[in-house]
Amino acid sequence: MVYQQTKHLHYQILKLTGEVDLHNSPQVRKQLLAILKNGSSVLVDFSSLSYIDSSGIATLVEAFNLAKNSKLLLTIVGAVGAPLQVLELTNLNKVFHMVDSLDDIKG
Amino acid sequence: MTSAPQGIIEVKGLVSHYGKRKILKNVDLSVQKGEIRVIMGGSGSGKSTLLNHLLALLKPTSGSIFVDGVDVVNTDRKTLSKLRQKTGVAFQSGALFSSMTVGENIKLPLKRHTRLDDHTIDIMTRLKLELMNLAGFEDLMPSELSGGMLKRAGLARAVIMDPKLLFFDEPSAGLDPVTAVELDELILKLRDAMNMTVVVVTHELESAFKIADKITVLFDGEIAITGTVDEIKNSRDERIQNLINRRPRNETVDAEQYIKRLTTGKN
Amino acid sequence: MLTAIKSTIERIGERTADQVESAGRLGVFLFNLVSRLGMFRFPFTETLKHIQFIGARTVPLILISGLFTGMVIALQFYDTLIRFGSVELLGAAVAMSLIRELGPVMAALMVIARVGSATCAEIGIMRNEQQFDALDCMDIDSYHYVMLPRLIAAIISVPLLTAMFDVFGIGGGYIVGVLIHGVSDGAYLIGMADTIVWNDVLMGIIKSALFGFLILWICMAKGFFLHVEQKQAGAEGVSHATTQAVVLSAVLMLFVDYIVSSLML
Numbered sequence: 001m002v003y004q005q006t007k008h009l010h011y012q013i014l015k016l017t018g019e020v021d022l023h024n025s026p027q028v029r030k031q032l033l034a035i036l037k038n039g040s041s042v043l044v045d046f047s048s049l050s051y052i053d054s055s056g057i058a059t060l061v062e063a064f065n066l067a068k069n070s071k072l073l074l075t076i077v078g079a080v081g082a083p084l085q086v087l088e089l090t091n092l093n094k095v096f097h098m099v100d101s102l103d104d105i106k107g
Numbered sequence: 108m109t110s111a112p113q114g115i116i117e118v119k120g121l122v123s124h125y126g127k128r129k130i131l132k133n134v135d136l137s138v139q140k141g142e143i144r145v146i147m148g149g150s151g152s153g154k155s156t157l158l159n160h161l162l163a164l165l166k167p168t169s170g171s172i173f174v175d176g177v178d179v180v181n182t183d184r185k186t187l188s189k190l191r192q193k194t195g196v197a198f199q200s201g202a203l204f205s206s207m208t209v210g211e212n213i214k215l216p217l218k219r220h221t222r223l224d225d226h227t228i229d230i231m232t233r234l235k236l237e238l239m240n241l242a243g244f245e246d247l248m249p250s251e252l253s254g255g256m257l258k259r260a261g262l263a264r265a266v267i268m269d270p271k272l273l274f275f276d277e278p279s280a281g282l283d284p285v286t287a288v289e290l291d292e293l294i295l296k297l298r299d300a301m302n303m304t305v306v307v308v309t310h311e312l313e314s315a316f317k318i319a320d321k322i323t324v325l326f327d328g329e330i331a332i333t334g335t336v337d338e339i340k341n342s343r344d345e346r347i348q349n350l351i352n353r354r355p356r357n358e359t360v361d362a363e364q365y366i367k368r369l370t371t372g373k374n
Numbered sequence: 375m376l377t378a379i380k381s382t383i384e385r386i387g388e389r390t391a392d393q394v395e396s397a398g399r400l401g402v403f404l405f406n407l408v409s410r411l412g413m414f415r416f417p418f419t420e421t422l423k424h425i426q427f428i429g430a431r432t433v434p435l436i437l438i439s440g441l442f443t444g445m446v447i448a449l450q451f452y453d454t455l456i457r458f459g460s461v462e463l464l465g466a467a468v469a470m471s472l473i474r475e476l477g478p479v480m481a482a483l484m485v486i487a488r489v490g491s492a493t494c495a496e497i498g499i500m501r502n503e504q505q506f507d508a509l510d511c512m513d514i515d516s517y518h519y520v521m522l523p524r525l526i527a528a529i530i531s532v533p534l535l536t537a538m539f540d541v542f543g544i545g546g547g548y549i550v551g552v553l554i555h556g557v558s559d560g561a562y563l564i565g566m567a568d569t570i571v572w573n574d575v576l577m578g579i580i581k582s583a584l585f586g587f588l589i590l591w592i593c594m595a596k597g598f599f600l601h602v603e604q605k606q607a608g609a610e611g612v613s614h615a616t617t618q619a620v621v622l623s624a625v626l627m628l629f630v631d632y633i634v635s636s637l638m639l
Contacts, residue, residue, distance in 0.1 A: 022269075025227065026222070055221075061230050089301075159507075162510075196511040200503065200504075
């Protein structure tokens with residue numbers, strides 16, 4: 001599985017692991033949209049993510065927009081390396097709510 | 108089967124003919140992963156033919172071509188299909204389909220090869236359009252775009268599947284200087300963010316010096332030199348210095364042969 | 375003298391070789407096209423788009439030419455039949471010649487003029503602009519994606535266009551025979567219904583489907599192989615290829631017309 005789901009305060013945490021690409025990004029999308037539709041804010045944990053392609057990024061864009069429209073939060077946690085560079089390439093690091101670690105999250 | 112190739116592109120002893128004319132004479136080429144390689148040469152140097160061989164669009168007379176470990180000369184359709192889905196190609200004038208909008212053109216590979224949701228595909232397409240500075244041009248037809256825009260739209264289509272290997276034919280030819288510089292910077296950014304290997308075929312020196320890790324110079328179907336930008340600049344090869352200093356070819360005139368060519372049209 | 379003969383023979387040989395090669399390419403094209411029929415994921419939307427282009431947008435042309443063709447053959451038949459005192463056969467004669475022969479052939483000629491030439495030019499330009507190379511590099515099969523929908527659209531559309539041509543032709547014959555020359559409308563219509571048998575209609579359908587197939591096959595192949603067949607590059611090559619495609623498909627169409635007629639009569 002490319003993701004693990006846990007809870008932190010009143011957030012759902014979706015921890016992405018390994019590589020998110022054309023083949024498994026639909027799984028991530030389904031899960032992410034389901035969490036938001038359940039009315040819960042979400043933390044997407046990038047800390048164990050080594051690669052994310054543009055289908056993964058597009059999924060995050062869609063989810064972020066849904067969160068915004070439903071007055072929920074979608075926060076990206078601990079993006080470094082290649083995934084961070086991809087976010088920077090598309091200027092999305094200036095759009096998404098991003099924090100360095102879970103410690104920065106307060107109830 | 109030759110010994111396991113090292114780089115992402117390994118060409119050995121490539122010979123190619125067009126009809127009876129020999130276009131490539133014993134070309135060797137080795138490109139490493141993550142490298143930006145510029146293949147340079149004037150018109151008629153064989154650089155386009157070399158590109159077509161790398162893309163497996165032509166069959167060589169002899170020699171071997173390995174791309175990402177695949178022997179593209181002798182491979183089966185299935186393996187080639189897989190390789191091609193991991194490879195992006197941006198053609199000189201875009202090669203967009205005139206019957207579709209720019210957006211439809213760019214998402215075509217995704218529609219054909221993936222089962223992604225339409226929302227995801229739309230956002231991916233717009234992300235690439237943004238990256239190419241073409242935001243808002245999604246619903247236009249290719250005929251409504253300028254040459255430089257077509258080229259960038261072609262690049263957007265080439266990278267829509269996030270390829271590991273990108274071929275780019277003449278990125279800056281026919282562009283105004285500002286657009287050309289922007290495109291060069293885009294190539295550098297793509298390589299850094301996506302860790303792409305990029306092979307650029309061009310005759311534009313300035314752009315080559317700016318983006319290349321290594322440059323391969325072709326003359327009359329033969330590789331004159333392969334080296335870093337500095338090595339090329341300091342090369343003592345007269346033909347290369349002529350190229351750098353934009354001097355016309357100044358070959359010694361063989362009087363007898365010249366007269367023969369002029370009067371009989373034969374060499 | 376000897377060299378002149380030699381070079382003439384050489385030229386004849388070269389030309390023959392060119393023709394054989396060209397025929398071979400048409401064969402290869404057909405083989406590739408047919409082999410894609412079983413491929414997964416049939417391109418429905420593409421096919422519909424081309425039915426719209428080949429079919430729907432050719433209708434006005436078909437209607438006008440059908441009407442005039444019917445009028446002129448009614449006139450000719452009327453003039454002939456009146457000498458034998460059998461104008462009551464007019465309806466049958468007009469319908470028979472339209473349904474079995476003139477309908478399929480004239481409709482096919484209209485399709486060649488409107489669709490065949492445009493298709494050849496379009497595919498030739500796609501070749502020139504490296505679009506087929508681009509398709510190859512994107513791992514999209516050109517035959518499956520570009521050619522097959524057009525071919526199937528033609529096989530579906532041309533018989534329908536032919537049927538419309540026939541109906542308007544018969545209408546044109548009615549105008550000339552009944553309204554202008556006063557043949558009784560009962561004789562015109564009932565004579566027609568009594569004479570035409572299913573086999574006549576079938577012949578028309580088979581012919582027109584074959585013509586549709588033939589026209590698109592030739593016109594697409596000539597455009598697709600533009601880069602190997604044409605000596606001139608660019609626009610001139612496209613115009614040459616289009617001319618060749620139109621001429622060849624018209625001639626082959628008439629040849630196939632004869633073969634089918636002789637087999638079915």
